[in-house]
Amino acid sequence: MSEYDYIVVGAGSAGCVVAARLSESGRYKVLLLEAGPSDRRFWIQTPIGYGKTFHDPEVNWMYQTEAEPNLNGRTVYQPRGKVLGGSSSINAMVYSRGSAGDFDGWEAMGNPGWGWRDVLPAYRRLEDHALGAGPWHGAGGPLHVSTIASTAHPLTAIFIKAAQETGLPFTGDLNGESIEGIGYYQINTTTTGYRASTSRAYLWPAKGRENLRIETGALATKLLFEDRRCIGVAYRQKGRSIEARAGREVILSGGAINSPQLLQLSGVGPVDLLREAGVEPRHELPAVGANLQDHLCYDHVYRSRLPTLNQVLGPLMARLRVGLQYVVRSTGPLALSVNQGGGFIRTKPELPAPDIQLYFSPLSYERAVPGVRALTRPDLFPGFSTSISPCHPTSRGHIAIRSADPTAAPLIRPNYLATEHDVADMLTGARILRGLAKTHSFRNLIVEEKKPGIAVESDEELIADIRARAYSVFHPCGSCAMGPDAGQAVVDPRLRVHGLTGLRVIDASIFPAITSGNTNAPAIMVGEKGADLVLEDAGQSAEIAL
Known part of the structure; x- marks a missing residue:
């Protein structure tokens, strides 16, 4: 079993940020697991190339919802990135941070530290905005934001x-x-006309670090526990079963579909659902997979x-x-x-x-x-x-595993309208x-x-x-919601999984309520702020450049 300080599961919009920030100081050994391949492909780096990756199973999970009763029984397509950069490598690149009220609403739901005054510095830190530095934007950050x-x-x-x-x-x-x-609209493209995914913005500059190991084609199959502590991850790669140990923490960044799926596969979630799927319950947490929201x-x-x-x-x-x-x-x-x-x-x-x-x-x-x-x-x-x-649908759905098979797509029921x-x-x-x-x-x-x-x-x-x-604009979130009550939420305001140690979720699944616009920018912000929380708890606070 290989040993690391931190293991990040999922190199998506938030996961690339988390892995890059945790490895930045050189102090911690970080493993980043991604089920998909490298993003060094022409149609991924070409901004409008998402028309080519929209139905490409090599880089896209290509999920489908269950038949939606309020949409005439139609199934609804749910593309999700399966590649370095995750959905930031295959999306339409609109950069929309959400309204101030969205985040003040998060704070009012019992999540201190997540109000607009708290998240704006994280947005400014991540931005290299074409409008330049000012009260509302940052310059010189990893992620370029273009005006068109x-x-x-x-x-x-x-x-x-x-x-x-x-x-x-x-x-x-x-x-x-x-x-x-x-x-x-503002979009995430580089100054030289390429897609500015979180892989390109965060991982490409970090790939030379000796303390960061990036494994592609690595499908996480189960979290490893000792009593209530998460100690590592089991994954499959090139036909082999591998285990890796985390001395400090395991961080799930698989997104709104894959993060609750892995928790449930590992015995964390609603007990009845786990037993029906053939998974032995380890820790009852009813909200895992619940509270699913989409635009x-x-x-x-x-x-x-x-x-x-x-x-x-x-x-x-x-x-x-x-x-x-x-x-x-x-x-x-x-x-x-x-x-x-x-x-x-x-x-x-x-x-x-x-x-x-x-x-x-x-x-x-x-x-x-x-x-x-x-x-x-x-x-x-x-x-x-x-x-x-x-902007603010009130319908709520859920994610649920169908079996103990980690390669089986989970049930996705957004419950639209x-x-x-x-x-x-x-x-x-x-x-x-x-x-x-x-x-x-x-x-x-x-x-x-x-x-x-x-x-x-x-x-x-x-x-x-x-x-x-009507169709989805592919903004699933909320399925591992943040909140103070373990009966209604999955993670606390520091993104630690309720009732367990050594385990956090840092991605769009933690949104307690969907933001007003496109969700990629808020997911990246969650990656920045989540990494900062991890480093604070490790005694190394990240500096927020204002």
Whole structure:
């Protein structure tokens, strides 16, 4: 059995941060386990390459939910990164930190040290922001944040003008003092036009450290215990079963699906579930796998009078041109995300913060469907889409192992639209999209509403269309929630697993409540802050550069 000070399970958005920070001083020996391969692949490093990795089983877990009763019994695709960098290596790269109220809400739920005043320094420490250092941003940190106002597709400016015509304010910084308003999304790309995943930002500079060992193709199968203390991890690699011991702590960073899965496989979780799956219970913790949350999205698709990305990413010769532009200069459409505009809307003036997120994409396409369509391809006509995603869904789901087999995908039941509140929010969002379409700017742009079509007009018809077409934007979180009560939460505010020692969870699964926007940036922040907590408890406090 190899021995380390810390073992980090999962080299994802948070895990890369944790491993890099814990090994930074050279004082501690760190093992990082990742089930997937290296991220040194062209389509991972190319920002828009996530269209290629979206259904690639080599780098993507490609999970599916159970049949969702409130979505007409549909299963919903849940891609998760299985590669160094995790989902930060295959996502759409939108950098959205959430609202101040999100984190003040976490603190109010019994989690001291997680209010906005506490997490903002961690955000500033991790950022190398294109807007420079200031009260709301950091510069010189590991993760570059790009602004795209000068490089976004021209239709994005028309979208912003249309949003202003409905009374929505423009903001030049969707991660500033307030997230409210409409503007250009910030994205995680490097200054040289590559994807800025946490692997590239944190692991690549750390790979030469003698005290950091990175093992890829290493599937964690079980946590090892002595009484109530976690002492190590068993994993499989190249057909071999291996055990590694942690003298200080084991840290789970597998994300909202894989972290609760490994806890349950190791006998930590709801006792009845464990026994049904053939796992001997070791420690009863009812909330493991519970409290699952996700953002549901709904779009309207239009045929455009002006050219869109469909004409750039569809025809072969056009693709060759933009491909050559990217290879030679690292610029052009391949250096961007397709989510280029959007923002956050407060639908009622009495609300304390925005409750709807808005997206604009200068692209329209038919999504790949496993077994039906292998690839996502742009539509043949000029098209674009507008989308909404309620910020704070009240529906809750769960993650559950099906058996003691660590290679079996767990049961994923998000339970979308389980509350009237969530249905009402989606309907409100649909009406916002229709309002945008009626503006002067969009009326001059739109030839036809392709989906859902103008014949779909009544509340009942729109709700039916939402149930037929709404989809996840891949923000699962909350399944190992943070909180003071072991009956309702999995980890305490220092991210230690309740009732056990030597074991923490540091990833998006600890969110007690989902943040307002895209969850990758908050997951990275949790990695920074979680590593700081580990080092504090080891007597070595990390310095937060302000």
